[in-house]
Amino acid sequence: MRAFSAIAAAIVRGFVRDRASLFFAIVFPLMFLVFFGGVLSDRGQPAAELVQVGDLALLESLSPEAREAFDAAFDVRRVEDLDTALEEVRSGDADVALRQDGDTLVAHYTQTDQVQAAVTQATLRALVDGTNVALLAQEAGSPVPFALDVERVEDESLTVIQFVTPGLLGWAIATSAAIGAAATLQGWRQTKLMRRLQLAPVRTRTIVSARVVVTLGIALVQTAIFLGVGMAFFGLSLTGAWWMAVPLVLVGTLCFMALGLLAGALTTTAEAAVNAANFMVLPMAFLSGSFFSLDGAPRWLQAVSDLMPLKHLNEGMLDVMVRGEGPAAALPVLGILAGFALVVTLVAAKLFRWDSV
Amino acid sequence: MTAIRVRDLTKVYGEVRAVDGVNLDVADGEFVGVLGPNGAGKTTLLEMVEGLRRPDSGTVEVLGQQVWPRNAAVLPRIGVQLQASAFFERLTAREQIRTFAALYDVSPARADDWLERVGLAEKASARVEDLSGGQAQRLSIACALVHDPELVFLDEPTASLDPQARRNLWDLLSGINDSGRTVVLTTHYMDEAEVLCDRVAVMDSGRVLQVGSPAELVRHLDAxxxxxxxxxxxxxxxxxxxxxxxxxxxxxxxxxxxxxxxxxxxxxxxxxxxxxxxxxxxxxxxxxxxxxxxxxxxx
Missing domain, CATH: 3.30.70 (Alpha-Beta Plaits)
Structure with missing residues (x-):
């Protein structure tokens, strides 16, 4: 027990005193959290930039609701002549130039951003149609036959932060678990510390379990910091069986430690091992929806992502942390991750050599 | 009694016979040097004697026991200083030696005593990365001795040190077998072996060419x-x-x-x-x- 705690303490000290590993384990992922959660969530679909040429009588006659929708959809600026407005559209400073020609509203747009152009056209058309219908109905003295009422399905609190936190947390623990294991294995082999420990009357499993326990502890600290920052500053609110994220994080950590061991077993220097671990985890993070949702990705890509342990970890954490699912939702994910960890550890153990000779 | 008994020890890597039919006996309390140029097979020989490598053939007995496969009964009785500075990263000198002490169930107080004995008391709070080459070697030797082993292996302890640091280290090394401890040291410095060792085994190309006290070897040379x-x-x-x-x-x-x-x-x-x-x-x-x-x- 003394040997275990001495080795664990040595690893913890080594980690805490290494600014680079602290940065990549905690600060770097938090920067992403701030970026996605704090910056992107305020924006949604950006408003189109609209240049208004002279007076637009139609705009003045809009109903209050329609005016509100118009203001939400467009950032409006006013210029006096058409040429200036067209130049702005052409150069990309504005998305659309709008002028009124008698009873016709004329929109000049570019096709550079096709989605933005389509949204702009549809919005303006709806505006004109809506005004026409309102006027016709008024003339006829009868109410409009159909009405549309919109209501959001999700809880008000379901903002971007809810969806990015589990994914980014998954990426953060995957990276530090894999890199920690790879760097320890190769670093200790390179400095011959591993051989030195072999010559001490300490069991291999004492050394391995010290490393594993420390990495699990680091993952839990990462989780606490992530959820704490998310809740304190970005309005993250956890749902349902969120506490099931703890076993998910722990098993996920084992899974990525196994990948790190594999990276360490396949390489001959600590630097190469860390690079190999990064090379495995970073593309996986992209393919596992850590940074953005894969709902819009092609089918084959989604099929590939199903092979990634990180995808399952992310989905499992989303289910229990923000989608309000019960604890049972995490069980199949735990099974998949544990199986992956076992298989990869066995492969790494098979490939491992005590030293390079 | 013999501390080490090596018979017909051989280790082959591909085409290279790294250790080739070596016989060697080391008596209790002896200070023995294994002398040879780089690549002579000194480190491989030592690693097999320590039980880190499996011999292809031949036998090794250390303190009357087999060392391969890993023998937990021998480990607490031997101390090993490896060629590279095998330290835990970013620990201070004191934390380092206390960690090794804990592996052998030795108290922190005794670990601190060893730091004092190798002249590193003032550097106790310095990180291992900030120690000079000589200081790092002293710490490495202290870590090998912290559990007071009967037999110590030192693999090129003065390699890559400047002449002053080397002589400085000799004072430390010549004292470590005063208490009857057996010491085996590899080196490629002749003067070092001459100053420190009771007996020297000259090794080249995996073979032990000659064994004897430095004076005997010189006399035998008839130069x-x-x-x-x-x-x-x-x-x-x-x-x-x-x-x-x-x-x-x-x-x-x-x-x-x-x-x-x-x-x-x-x-x-x-x-x-x-x-x-x-x-x-x-x-x-x-x-x-x-x-x-x-x-x-x-x-």
Whole structure:
């Protein structure tokens, strides 16, 4: 027990005193959290930039609701002549130039951003149609036959932060678990510390379990910091069986430690091992929806992502942390991750050599 | 009693016979050096004796026990300092040695004593990365000795140290077997082996070429002594006239006489009144080493 705690303490000290590993384990992922959660969530679909040429009588006659929708959809600026407005559209400073020609509203747009152009056209058309219908109905003295009422399905609190936190947390623990294991294995082999420990009357499993326990502890600290920052500053609110994220994080950590061991077993220097671990985890993070949702990705890509342990970890954490699912939702994910960890550890153990000779 | 008994030990890597039929006995309390050029097989031999590598053939007994497969009964009784500085990263010197102490169930207080004994008390709070080469070696040796082992292995402890740091370390090393501890040291420095070791095994190409005390090895070499007579004390003809002189060379620093009978020649020089400033150079372990391993340059 003394040997275990001495080795664990040595690893913890080594980690805490290494600014680079602290940065990549905690600060770097938090920067992403701030970026996605704090910056992107305020924006949604950006408003189109609209240049208004002279007076637009139609705009003045809009109903209050329609005016509100118009203001939400467009950032409006006013210029006096058409040429200036067209130049702005052409150069990309504005998305659309709008002028009124008698009873016709004329929109000049570019096709550079096709989605933005389509949204702009549809919005303006709806505006004109809506005004026409309102006027016709008024003339006829009868109410409009159909009405549309919109209501959001999700809880008000379901903002971007809810969806990015589990994914980014998954990426953060995957990276530090894999890199920690790879760097320890190769670093200790390179400095011959591993051989030195072999010559001490300490069991291999004492050394391995010290490393594993420390990495699990680091993952839990990462989780606490992530959820704490998310809740304190970005309005993250956890749902349902969120506490099931703890076993998910722990098993996920084992899974990525196994990948790190594999990276360490396949390489001959600590630097190469860390690079190999990064090379495995970073593309996986992209393919596992850590940074953005894969709902819009092609089918084959989604099929590939199903092979990634990180995808399952992310989905499992989303289910229990923000989608309000019960604890049972995490069980199949735990099974998949544990199986992956076992298989990869066995492969790494098979490939491992005590030293390079 | 023998601390180490090695018989017909062989280790082959592909085409290279890294260790080739080595026999070696080390007695209790002895300070033995394994001397050889780089790549002679010293480290591989040591690693098999320590139980880190499996021999292809032959036997190793350490303190009367087998060392392969990993023998937990032997480990607490031996201390090992490996070639690289095998430290936990970013720990201070004190934390480092206390960590190793804990692995052997030794108290932190005794670990701190060892830090003091190797002269690192002032550096206790310095990170291992900030220690000089000599300080790191001292710490490494202290970590190998912290559990007070009966047998210590030191693998090139003074490699890559400057001359001052090396001599500094010798003082430490020559003291570690005072208490009856057995020490095995590898080195490629002749002077080191001559100063520290009771016996030396000269190794090259995986084989032990000769074993003996440094004095024995030099005597066995039967190398001629060089007697240098100060300038102006003796002319060349006079020098050649001395019985037992094999060669004479006159240079700016004096006349050099080569002989296998230095005592006779020096006595004759006394009779001739030419002893002022005379110097005698006898064979050194370096001569033995070069005679045994050849003078060709090795990368």
């Amino acid at each position: 001629p002594a060089r007697i240098i007579v100060a300038p102006g004390q003796l002319d060349e003809a006079g020098a050649r006239g001395i019985a037992g002189t094999e060669a004479v060379e006159v240079g700016p620093d004096g006349t050099v006489l080569t002989t296998r009978h230095p005592a006779d020649v020096v006595a004759r020089l006394g009779e001739l009144g030419a002893l002022d400033g005379v110097r005698v150079q006898t064979g050194t372990l370096e001569d033995v080493f070069l005679a045994l391993t050849g003078r060709s340059y090795r990368a």
